[in-house]
Amino acid sequence: MTDAPRFVRPVTRSADVGLAVTLDGPLTLDCGRTLAPVTIAYTTCGTLNAAKSNAILICHALTGDQFVASDHPITGKPGWWTSMVGPGKPVDTDRFFVICANVIGGCMGSTGPTEADPATGQPYALDFPLITIRDMVRAQKMLVDHLGIDKLLAVIGGSMGGMQVLQWAASYPTRLRAAVPIACAARHSAQNIAFHEVGRQAIMADPDWQGGKYATSGTSPSKGLAVARMAAHITYVSEAALQRKFGRNLQNRAALSFQFAPDFQIESYLHHQGSTFVDRFDANSYLYITRAMDYFDLAAEHDGVLADAFKDSPVRFCIVSFSSDWLFPPSENKQIAHALNAVAAKVSFVEIKSDKGHDAFLLHEPEMFDTVRGFLNHVAMEAQ
Amino acid sequence: MTDAPRFVRPVTRSADVGLAVTLDGPLTLDCGRTLAPVTIAYTTCGTLNAAKSNAILICHALTGDQFVASDHPITGKPGWWTSMVGPGKPVDTDRFFVICANVIGGCMGSTGPTEADPATGQPYALDFPLITIRDMVRAQKMLVDHLGIDKLLAVIGGSMGGMQVLQWAASYPTRLRAAVPIACAARHSAQNIAFHEVGRQAIMADPDWQGGKYATSGTSPSKGLAVARMAAHITYVSEAALQRKFGRNLQNRAALSFQFAPDFQIESYLHHQGSTFVDRFDANSYLYITRAMDYFDLAAEHDGVLADAFKDSPVRFCIVSFSSDWLFPPSENKQIAHALNAVAAKVSFVEIKSDKGHDAFLLHEPEMFDTVRGFLNHVAMEAQ
Numbered sequence: 001m002t003d004a005p006r007f008v009r010p011v012t013r014s015a016d017v018g019l020a021v022t023l024d025g026p027l028t029l030d031c032g033r034t035l036a037p038v039t040i041a042y043t044t045c046g047t048l049n050a051a052k053s054n055a056i057l058i059c060h061a062l063t064g065d066q067f068v069a070s071d072h073p074i075t076g077k078p079g080w081w082t083s084m085v086g087p088g089k090p091v092d093t094d095r096f097f098v099i100c101a102n103v104i105g106g107c108m109g110s111t112g113p114t115e116a117d118p119a120t121g122q123p124y125a126l127d128f129p130l131i132t133i134r135d136m137v138r139a140q141k142m143l144v145d146h147l148g149i150d151k152l153l154a155v156i157g158g159s160m161g162g163m164q165v166l167q168w169a170a171s172y173p174t175r176l177r178a179a180v181p182i183a184c185a186a187r188h189s190a191q192n193i194a195f196h197e198v199g200r201q202a203i204m205a206d207p208d209w210q211g212g213k214y215a216t217s218g219t220s221p222s223k224g225l226a227v228a229r230m231a232a233h234i235t236y237v238s239e240a241a242l243q244r245k246f247g248r249n250l251q252n253r254a255a256l257s258f259q260f261a262p263d264f265q266i267e268s269y270l271h272h273q274g275s276t277f278v279d280r281f282d283a284n285s286y287l288y289i290t291r292a293m294d295y296f297d298l299a300a301e302h303d304g305v306l307a308d309a310f311k312d313s314p315v316r317f318c319i320v321s322f323s324s325d326w327l328f329p330p331s332e333n334k335q336i337a338h339a340l341n342a343v344a345a346k347v348s349f350v351e352i353k354s355d356k357g358h359d360a361f362l363l364h365e366p367e368m369f370d371t372v373r374g375f376l377n378h379v380a381m382e383a384q
Numbered sequence: 385m386t387d388a389p390r391f392v393r394p395v396t397r398s399a400d401v402g403l404a405v406t407l408d409g410p411l412t413l414d415c416g417r418t419l420a421p422v423t424i425a426y427t428t429c430g431t432l433n434a435a436k437s438n439a440i441l442i443c444h445a446l447t448g449d450q451f452v453a454s455d456h457p458i459t460g461k462p463g464w465w466t467s468m469v470g471p472g473k474p475v476d477t478d479r480f481f482v483i484c485a486n487v488i489g490g491c492m493g494s495t496g497p498t499e500a501d502p503a504t505g506q507p508y509a510l511d512f513p514l515i516t517i518r519d520m521v522r523a524q525k526m527l528v529d530h531l532g533i534d535k536l537l538a539v540i541g542g543s544m545g546g547m548q549v550l551q552w553a554a555s556y557p558t559r560l561r562a563a564v565p566i567a568c569a570a571r572h573s574a575q576n577i578a579f580h581e582v583g584r585q586a587i588m589a590d591p592d593w594q595g596g597k598y599a600t601s602g603t604s605p606s607k608g609l610a611v612a613r614m615a616a617h618i619t620y621v622s623e624a625a626l627q628r629k630f631g632r633n634l635q636n637r638a639a640l641s642f643q644f645a646p647d648f649q650i651e652s653y654l655h656h657q658g659s660t661f662v663d664r665f666d667a668n669s670y671l672y673i674t675r676a677m678d679y680f681d682l683a684a685e686h687d688g689v690l691a692d693a694f695k696d697s698p699v700r701f702c703i704v705s706f707s708s709d710w711l712f713p714p715s716e717n718k719q720i721a722h723a724l725n726a727v728a729a730k731v732s733f734v735e736i737k738s739d740k741g742h743d744a745f746l747l748h749e750p751e752m753f754d755t756v757r758g759f760l761n762h763v764a765m766e767a768q
Contacts (some may be wrong), residue, residue: 031642072423130642190626190650191618197651198615200644201658202586205607221587231582231615234575239710242574248681254459256679258415258514260671264678266574267581274585287644294648295640326623326710 010096018043018066018073020109023142027104030295033129037118040143041109042066042101046087046093050151050156053383055149057140057176058100059157059164062289063229063281065108068100069093074280083364088371095380096153101143103136103164105237105289107282114215114282120192125284126212133197133296136166151175153383154376157329158182158361160289163296166336170298170309178379180372182320183361185332186306187297187340192327195235196290199228212284216313225283226274233273238324238357242266263382299339306339313340316382317347318375320361320368327358348375402427402450402457404493407526408489411488424527425493426450426485429469430477431655432533435768439533440475440760441524441560442484443541443548446616446673447665449492449727452484453477460666467748474757475540479764485527487548489673491666494523498599498666509668510596515662516682517544521551535559538760542566542745543712544673547680550720553701554682554693556691562763564756566704567745569716570723571681573667576711579619580674583612587667595667609667610658617657622708622741626650683723692724697724699733700766702759704745704752711742732759 018041025036043066048055056082058068065072069079069086085098102110105128113128120127125244144152155168155176162184169179188196203209206224210217236243246266250256253263262268264357302308317340330351340347352367354360361368402425405527409420427450432439442452442465449456449601453470469475469482486494489512497512504511528536538641539552539560546568553563572580587593590608595600618626630650637647686692701724705717714735724731736751738744745752 057706126644130644189623190630190632190648191623193632193648194614194618194650194654197646197648197654198611198618201607201614201655202589202611204644205586205590205611207591223585226583227589227611229588230578230585234578234582239573239575242578246574248571248574248577258512260514260641260675264574264577264581266578270578270581271585291644365572369587 010072021146025148027138029129029135030132031129035111038139038142039111040101040139042099042143043070045069045098047097048097052149053153054095055097055099055152055154057152058085058098059155059161060100061159061161062293064365065106066100066102078356080362090369098209101140104139105285105292113284113288123215130291131288132292133163133167134171134322137164137171138155141172151177154178154180154379156180160293161185169313169315173313173315175382176315178316180318183322183325183328183358186336188294193294195232200287200290202227203287208293209283221283222278225278225286226276228286229277230270233270235327236357236359238355240324240355241357307342310340310345311343313345316379317345319347319349320371321351322354322360323351325354325358405530407530411522413513413519414516415513419495422523422526423495424485424523426483426527427454428483428519429453430480432481436533437537438479439481439483439536441536441539442469442633443481443545444484445540445543445545446677447766450484450486452714464746485524488523489515489669489676491669497668497672507599512672513671514675516676517547517551518555521548521555525556535561538562538564538763543568544677546719550682553697553699557699560699561767564702567706567709567712567742570720571710572685572728577678579615580678582615584671584674586611587671593667605667606662609662609670612670613661614654614658617654619711620741620743622739624708624739625741642673694729695727697729700763701729703731703733704755705735706738706744707735708739709742
């Protein structure tokens with residue numbers, strides 16, 4: 001007997017949890033295939049002004065979604081970036097109109113492997129085409145067009161969100177005034193590809209994955225997906241933070257158990273990360289989105305010269321990195337700044353001292369808040 | 385239908401592949417249980433002199449074994465440390481008598497979960513007691529006693545082998561002249577426990593693991609064990625080495641495939657690491673040995689004061705670490721040196737510049753070879 005599927009795609013088309021638009025397309029993808037129609041699930045916060053000049057697009061990370069500043073419909077938890085986005089926050093929704101869209105390939109309502117393939121009426125599963133960061137950005141541009149916004153005030157995102165920000169600036173330089181890529185890189189490193197491949201192998205090794213067709217099999221590769229999440233989670237946190245937070249502390253016990261059940265707090269913490277993740281995320285989406293990150297290499301689109309991606313760019317950049325981020329270390333963020341300097345683009349670069357690792361961009365980091373707030377004030381003034 | 389088990393325990397009791405001794409015991413373990421009898425599979429190289437004063441014990445790492453300088457009976461490959469151990473090598477078998485024993489809990493002939501439980505005649509599987517680094521060292525001491533060696537010239541090992549070296553010095557300070565712990569720590573960090581737990585979860589999530597009873601079920605958790613190995617392998621290599629060696633190079637193709645099969649060389653390399661590992665290693669042994677490493681905390685045996693583990697120690701120490709080792713970073717090796725300094729022990733500490741990461745201790749590192757050669761020369765002279 002197999003477990004019942006734990007992940008159930010939520011209804012995201014009702015107004016209380018978010019919006020969704022289905023556009024005719026076609027959206028031609030990097031792999032050569034097309035999607036038509038294309039559904040994009042998104043949320044908005046704040047009010048679009050009459051000039052449509054105050055719109056900011058937020059791009060989410062690998063396991064994020066469109067619920068940037070509103071409660072998550074599955075977990076009931078607050079949005080994933082309420083510290084950054086909201087009334088009076090650095091991305092101030094009293095002033096700005098904030099849009100956040102679920103990436104294509106995702107599992108929160110945008111077209112992806114959990115959605116029905118129009119050709120068969122069945123979930124796409126692995127028949128869904130492989131998508132890239134550029135394809136995600138193409139879909140977002142379709143949404144921005146649909147909303148009638150000529151020029152975004154800014155595009156902002158961390159991690160995979162930062163990759164999308166860079167791609168926006170490279171693909172549509174006249175459609176945004178400012179770009180804030182945080183804790184990211186212009187290409188995925190060998191080590192990062194390696195960690196992603198471990199996660200994918202963990203999912204595909206789970207017999208309940210059923211070659212991707214678990215939705216129609218009534219199974220769910222929860223164990224494999226949990227292992228993938230646990231492995232990935234380690235990379236989101238710094239060694240120092242793990243040591244400070246957990247060290248070798250035991251979980252609800254005074255002595256080692258001499259059993260294989262979790263003895264250490266760090267083990268229980270990882271288990272919790274795994275089990276809560278599978279309740280809200282889809283295994284095939286995890287495969288597709290990690291692959292999109294692995295494929296990301298902005299320089300490759302420009303014969304290996306990253307600077308050429310930003311030649312004559314009118315965009316103003318603000319690059320933010322964190323000292324203890326070992327997934328996207330400051331050196332990789334700095335390479336983006338170097339490339340921008342090489343073409344005399346307007347760029348500022350900040351390396352924030354933090355021991356919180358990659359996840360710092362989602363946490364309480366006052367220097368990041370001040371940086372983004374100050375940068376957006378400046379950009380908004382320039383735009384007037 | 386399930387795959388046939390790929391891992392088959394080799395016969396290690398014939399002279400051509402190694403030696404084994406079965407001792408009555410009992411060996412009382414840290415968990416309170418006892419093993420009786422205890423089989424220890426080992427190899428020797430070189431000749432024990434009449435005074436029995438030239439014996440060096442080599443301790444192997446997590447996935448190592450007793451075949452330190454002789455061909456491996458399953459893979460046919462040369463021993464795992466032929467660069468360090470052999471005629472004319474830093475651990476010169478023309479001069480020294482080298483002993484290397486498979487740890488208890490291992491799968492190359494020493495008493496472990498793959499062996500028959502005398503109480504049932506069936507493989508122990510998870511009925512095998514949890515063992516610790518100190519238990520491994522207790523078993524090694526039984527072997528050294530059996531060989532009639534009063535005092536080892538040196539105990540040497542890297543990674544988990546280094547943990548055993550430290551434990552030897554702490555538990556039996558009068559039984560060794562010198563200790564060479566390489567690329568190790570006096571306690572396993574939260575991050576390292578986390579990576580091990582991911583590996584264990586990957587194994588236990590594999591339905592072919594069968595609650596550990598795969599040997600009697602005719603199954604083998606090869607997929608789970610391969611995922612565990614892949615995740616662990618990333619931690620053995622530095623980010624710089626992965627980038628230098630693989631970068632984003634594609635494997636036998638000119639362009640991205642837009643499929644989930646390996647596109648990148650780093651992916652193929654990881655798959656290879658996983659698949660060759662399951663041919664030579666046992667999944668339950670992997671659970672037991674990783675747990676032993678997680679439990680290691682030498683200071684904990686001494687009320688949290690590491691220095692007290694080495695109080696009045698007559699042992700001479702040579703600690704070797706590698707600059708790019710992020711599994712056991714130089715700072716953790718240095719803590720051992722600090723503790724030894726605090727009790728005025730004889731200690732030298734070397735941090736070798738290398739971009740090869742943790743695995744540097746197994747690779748061509750001339751500075752390590754020179755350090756170990758020089759140190760052993762000195763110790764051997766003192767011993768005369």
